[in-house]
Amino acid sequence: xxxxxxxxxxxxxxxxxxxxxxxxxxxxxxxxxxxxxxxxxxxxxxxxxxxxxxxxxxxxxxxxxxxxxxxxxxxxxxxxxxxxxxxxxxxxxxxxxxxxxxxxxxxxxxxxxxxxxxxxxxxxxxxxxxxxxxxxxxxxxxxxxxxxxxxxxxxxxxxxxxxxxxxxxxxxxxxxxxxxxxxxxxxxxxxxxxxxxxxxxxxxxxxxxxxxxxxxxxxxxxxxxxxxxxxxxxxxxxxxxxxxxxxxxxxxxxxxxxxxxxxxxxxxxxxxxxxxxxxxxxxxxxxxxxxxxxxxxxxxxxxxxxxxxxxxxxxxxxxxxxxxxxxxxxxxxxxxxxxxxxxxxxxxxxxxxxxxxxxxxxxxxxxxxxxxxxxxxxxxxxxxxxxxxxxxxxxxxxxxxxxxxxxxxxxxxxxxxxxxxxxxxxxxxxxxxxxxxxxxxxxxxxxxxxxxxxxxxxxxxxxxxxxxxxxxxxxxxxxxxxxxxxxxxxxxxxxxxxxxxxxxxxxxxxxxxxxxxxxxxxxxxxxxxxxxxxxxxxxxxxxxxxxxxxxxxxxxxxxxxxxxxxxxxxxxxxxxxxxxxxxxxxxxxxxxxxxxxxxxxxxxx
Amino acid sequence: xxxxxxxxxxxxxxxxxxxxxxxxxxxxxxxxxxxxxxxxxxxxxxxxxxxxxxxxxxxxxxxxxxxxxxxxxxxxxxxxxxxxxxxxxxxxxxxxxxxxxxxxxxxxxxxxxxxxxxxxxxxxxxxxxxxxxxxxxxxxxxxxxxxxxxxxxxxxxxxxxxxxxxxxxxxxxxxxxxxxxxxxxxxxxxxxxxxxxxxxxxxxxxxxxxxxxxxxxxxxxxxxxxxxxxxxxxxxxxxxxxxxxxxxxxxxxxxxxxxxxxxxxxxxxxxxxxxxxxxxxxxxxxxxxxxxxxxxxxxxxxxxxxxxxxxxxxxxxxxxxxxxxxxx
Numbered sequence: 001x002x003x004x005x006x007x008x009x010x011x012x013x014x015x016x017x018x019x020x021x022x023x024x025x026x027x028x029x030x031x032x033x034x035x036x037x038x039x040x041x042x043x044x045x046x047x048x049x050x051x052x053x054x055x056x057x058x059x060x061x062x063x064x065x066x067x068x069x070x071x072x073x074x075x076x077x078x079x080x081x082x083x084x085x086x087x088x089x090x091x092x093x094x095x096x097x098x099x100x101x102x103x104x105x106x107x108x109x110x111x112x113x114x115x116x117x118x119x120x121x122x123x124x125x126x127x128x129x130x131x132x133x134x135x136x137x138x139x140x141x142x143x144x145x146x147x148x149x150x151x152x153x154x155x156x157x158x159x160x161x162x163x164x165x166x167x168x169x170x171x172x173x174x175x176x177x178x179x180x181x182x183x184x185x186x187x188x189x190x191x192x193x194x195x196x197x198x199x200x201x202x203x204x205x206x207x208x209x210x211x212x213x214x215x216x217x218x219x220x221x222x223x224x225x226x227x228x229x230x231x232x233x234x235x236x237x238x239x240x241x242x243x244x245x246x247x248x249x250x251x252x253x254x255x256x257x258x259x260x261x262x263x264x265x266x267x268x269x270x271x272x273x274x275x276x277x278x279x280x281x282x283x284x285x286x287x288x289x290x291x292x293x294x295x296x297x298x299x300x301x302x303x304x305x306x307x308x309x310x311x312x313x314x315x316x317x318x319x320x321x322x323x324x325x326x327x328x329x330x331x332x333x334x335x336x337x338x339x340x341x342x343x344x345x346x347x348x349x350x351x352x353x354x355x356x357x358x359x360x361x362x363x364x365x366x367x368x369x370x371x372x373x374x375x376x377x378x379x380x381x382x383x384x385x386x387x388x389x390x391x392x393x394x395x396x397x398x399x400x401x402x403x404x405x406x407x408x409x410x411x412x413x414x415x416x417x418x419x420x421x422x423x424x425x426x427x428x429x430x431x432x433x434x435x436x437x438x439x440x441x442x443x444x445x446x447x448x449x450x451x452x453x454x455x456x457x458x459x460x461x462x463x464x465x466x467x468x469x470x471x472x473x474x475x476x477x478x479x480x481x482x483x484x485x486x487x488x489x490x491x492x493x494x495x496x497x498x499x500x501x502x503x504x505x506x507x508x509x510x511x512x513x514x515x516x517x518x519x520x521x522x523x524x525x526x527x528x529x530x531x532x533x534x535x536x537x538x539x540x541x542x543x544x545x546x547x548x549x550x551x552x553x554x555x556x557x558x559x560x561x562x563x564x565x566x567x568x569x570x571x572x573x574x575x576x577x578x579x580x581x582x583x584x585x586x587x588x589x590x591x592x593x594x595x596x597x598x599x600x601x602x603x604x605x
Numbered sequence: 606x607x608x609x610x611x612x613x614x615x616x617x618x619x620x621x622x623x624x625x626x627x628x629x630x631x632x633x634x635x636x637x638x639x640x641x642x643x644x645x646x647x648x649x650x651x652x653x654x655x656x657x658x659x660x661x662x663x664x665x666x667x668x669x670x671x672x673x674x675x676x677x678x679x680x681x682x683x684x685x686x687x688x689x690x691x692x693x694x695x696x697x698x699x700x701x702x703x704x705x706x707x708x709x710x711x712x713x714x715x716x717x718x719x720x721x722x723x724x725x726x727x728x729x730x731x732x733x734x735x736x737x738x739x740x741x742x743x744x745x746x747x748x749x750x751x752x753x754x755x756x757x758x759x760x761x762x763x764x765x766x767x768x769x770x771x772x773x774x775x776x777x778x779x780x781x782x783x784x785x786x787x788x789x790x791x792x793x794x795x796x797x798x799x800x801x802x803x804x805x806x807x808x809x810x811x812x813x814x815x816x817x818x819x820x821x822x823x824x825x826x827x828x829x830x831x832x833x834x835x836x837x838x839x840x841x842x843x844x845x846x847x848x849x850x851x852x853x854x855x856x857x858x859x860x861x862x863x864x865x866x867x868x869x870x871x872x873x874x875x876x877x878x879x880x881x882x883x884x885x886x887x888x889x890x891x892x893x894x895x896x897x898x899x900x901x902x903x904x905x906x907x908x909x910x911x912x913x914x915x916x917x918x919x920x921x922x923x924x925x926x927x928x929x930x931x932x933x
Contacts, residue, residue, distance in 0.1 A: 288790050294763075301837060305837060324767035329702055474699055477698075527702075541922075545697065547700055569702060
C-alpha cells in the first residue's frame with residue numbers, strides 16, 4: 001500500500017468529518033451548499049480533461065507511478081453513502097476493489113478516474129484522466145496483489161462463496177449487527193458488496209439461494225446504499241425474531257412461555273421455540289397474561305404488539321408487576337422510577353423489592369410516611385397502641401404478616417413464646433392442621449400490599465383480636481405549590497440523584513430526551529384521553545389522573561410517530577402506543593386542575 | 606328498523622341538516638365551569654380555592670367546600686331536575702385511582718346539597734328518581750332511591766380488572782343495566798331488576814378483545830349497544846345494535862370512547878386506523894339517526910373528541926376547545 005495514498009485518504013476523512021459533520025452552528029447549511037457547489041465546479045473543470053490513459057501501454061509504468069487524485073477522492077467520498085465510506089475507512093485496496101467492481105463509483109466520472117501521474121525520476125506530478133479498468137488493474141497489480149482474488153471471483157461469477165457467509169442472519173434481530181460488522185471486515189467484502197448489488201438488480205441470477213439468504217443479500221445492499229438502520233428495523237418482524245432479542249427473551253418471552261406451559265421450572269430452548277411457534281398462531285393469549293386476581297388493568301394487548309413495544313422500551317430492567325396490589329399509582333410510578341435508577345432486580349412477581357427501594361429512598365431523603373403500613377394493636381398491659389411496620393407479600397422475615405401477628409400474639413400472652421403460627425389460605429382448616437396451636441388465615445388473591453383481611457385461629461377456634469391494619473400511603477408526585485416543592489417526588493429525585501429536569505411540550509423534545517441514556521420521562525395525564533375506551537368524561541373537564549412513564553417512540557403504519565407509554569395502572573410489561581396528540585390532550589386536561597404542565601424529563605447531563 | 610351495512614362514508618347534508626356543532630360559548634369564562642343549564646339560567650363553577658358555586662339568575666352561592674384547594678368536582682345529570690356531585694379531595698396529592706369520593710345530590714339551581722355516601726362514578730337516573738355509584742374496592746354498585754330513600758347493593762363479577770368502572774343505566778321498568786366480566790375475562794352486560802331483585806345476563810361478548818358500551822334512548826326505551834374491538838393491529842368490524850340483537854350500524858373503523866344517545870340519535874367518534882392518503886384527520890365525529898338510518902359527519906380532527914352529555918346537550922372537548930352539538 002502506497003504510504004502517500006494512505007496519508008491522503010486519512011487526511012480526506014479527517015477533513016470531511018470535521019468540516020461537514022462536526023459543525024453545529026447556523027453556518028452548516030450554508031457551508032454545505034458551498035461545498036456542493038465547489039464540488040460541482042471541480043467536477044465540471046475536470047470533465048473537460050481528455051482521457052490520457054486508455055490502454056495498458058499508455059501507463060508507461062517504468063517512467064511513472066500512479067495514485068488516485070485528491071480532488072477525485074474528495075468528490076467521491078463526499079457524494080457517497082456514509083455507510084460505504086465507513087466500511088472502506090482507510091483501506092486503499094478495498095477502495096480499488098470496490099471501484100473496479102463498480103460497487104462504488106463517482107457520480108459524474110463513471111468510467112474514468114482522475115489520477116496523479118508521478119514522474120519516478122523527477123518526482124513531478126500532474127493530474128490525468130484514466131480509463132477506470134486500465135488504471136485500477138494497474139493499481140491492484142502493483143499495490144494490492146491480494147485484491148486479485150476478489151476480482152477473479154467476480155470474473156467467474158462465483159456464488160458458491162455465499163455459503164460461507166450466512167446472509168440469512170441479517171434477518172435475525174440479535175445476529176444482525178454482528179453480521180454486518182463481520183461482512184465488512186471480511187476479505188471478500190468488496191465481492192460480497194458486488195453480489196448484493198446484483199441481488200437487487202438481477203435476483204434471478206441467485207436461483208440457487210434460499211429466499212432468506214437472498215433477502216439478507218438485498219438487505220446488505222440496502223445498508224450500503226445508506227440505510228444504517230437495517231438491524232433495528234429487523235426487530236419485531238415477528239414473534240420469533242422478537243424472541244431472539246436477549247433482554248426481551250429473558251424478561252418477556254420466557255415468563256410468557258412459563259405461563260403457557262403453566263410451570264415455574266426453567267425451560268429448554270426447544271420448549272421456548274415450541275411455545276413461541278404456538279403463540280404465533282394465538283396472539284390473543286397475551287390479552288390476559290398474568291391477569292387473574294386483579295393484578296393490573298385488563299385486557300393487555302396481543303403478544304406480538306407487547307413484544308415489539310418491549311424491544312423499543314428504554315426501561316428494560318422493568319419486568320411484569322402488579323400495580324393493582326398498591327393503592328396509589330403515584331407510588332407505583334415512583335417505585336418503577338427508583339427501580340430503574342438503582343437497577344433493582346425484582347425476584348417476586350408483585351413488587352415488594354421495588355417498594356422497599358422506594359421506602360429506602362424516601363427515608364434517606366427525610367420523608368418517613370411515604371409508605372406507612374403497619375399492624376397495630378392495643379396492648380392491655382401498658383394500655384397503649386403499638387404498631388409494627390409490615391410489607392404484606394413477605395412470607396417470612398421481620399416485615400411479614402406472619403412474623404408480626406405472631407409477635408403481637410406473644411406480646412399479648414395469647415400464645416406462649418415457644419409457639420409458631422402457620423399460615424393458611426383456606427377458610428376451613430384442614431383436619432389435623434392446627435387443631436391445637438396457632439393458625440393465621442389469609443387469602444392472598446384478595447390481598448394488596450396495603451390491605452389484607454385475616455383471621456386468627458387458636459386451637460381450632462377463631463378468636464377476636466384488636467389487630468388493625470393502618471396505612472397511610474401518600475406521595476406528592478409533582479410539586480403543586482411552592483410550599484410542597486421540596487417534598488415532592490420529582491424534587492427529591494433531582495436532589496438525591498443529582499439530576500436535572502425539563503418539561504416536555506412536543507415530540508421533538510421527547511425524542512431528544514429519550515436518547516439520553518439515564519433519562520426518565522414521566523408525567524400525569526387524564527384517563528379519559530389516555531384510555532378513552534375505558535374511561536369516559538362525565539362533565540366539563542372531568543379527569544381521572546394516571547401517572548405514567550414514556551419509554552420510547554414508534555412509527556405506525558401511517559408513518560406517524562407515536563409515543564410508547566407505560567401507564568401506572570398497567571402491568572409494566574404492557575407498553576402501549578399512544579399518539580402525541582392524545583398525550584398532550586391528556587396532560588392539558590390534567591393541567592386545567594393541577595395548574596402546571598405535568599410531563600417532565602429527568603436526566604443527568 | 607332496517608338492517609343496514611355501511612362501509613363507505615355517507616355524507617347526506619340535506620337529510621340531516623338540522624344537527625351541527627359549534628364552539629361552546631356561554632358568554633362567560635368557561636375555565637372553571639362544571640355544569641351549565643341555559644334553560645334554567647343556572648351554572649355551576651369551581652374556583653381555585655376548591656369551592657363549588659351555583660349561579661342562578663346571576664345570584665352566586667357557595668354550595669360545597671373542600672378541605673383544601675386540591676379538589677375536583679364532577680357534576681353529572683342527564684335531565685333538568687337533579688344534579689349529582691362527586692367531590693374528589695386531594696385530587697393531585699393522593700393519586701389513588703380507586704379512592705372514594707364524597708357524593709352529593711342537589712336540585713338544580715338550589716343551594717341545598719344532600720349527602721349520598723362514598724363512591725365513584727355517580728349518575729342520576731330516571732329524571733332524578735335514582736342515583737347510582739360504584740365502589741371499586743368492594744366491587745359493589747349502590748342504587749339509591751332519591752324519592753323513596755331505598756338502597757340496593759349489586760355486586761359485580763370481576764377478578765380481572767381492578768381498575769374497571771362499570772357503565773350503569775336504568776330504564777323505567779326499574780332495570781339496572783351494567784357491564785362486568787365473566788369468569789373467562791369476556792365482558793358481559795347484566796341486568797338487575799329492583800322490583801324482583803332478579804339478576805340476568807343480557808349479552809355476552811365472544812372475545813376478550815372486544816368491549817361493550819351502551820346508552821338508552823328514553824323516548825322509546827331502546828338500549829343501543831356498541832361492540833367494538835380493542836385490537837390495535839387488525840381492523841375488525843365494530844357494531845352498534847339494539848339489545849335484542851338487531852344491527853343498526855356496522856363499520857370497519859373503530860369507534861373510540863363513549864356512544865351517547867340523545868333525542869333520536871346516537872353520537873360517536875371513529876378512529877381512522879387504515880393507511881390512507883387523506884391525512885387531514887384521525888378522528889371523525891358522527892351522528893346516526895335511528896328512525897331514518899341517516900349518518901352524518903359532524904367534525905374531523907387530529908385530536909380526540911370525548912363526548913359527554915349534560916342536561917339534554919351533548920358536548921365534547923377537542924384539543925383546547927369545547928364544542929356542543931345543537932339543532933339548527
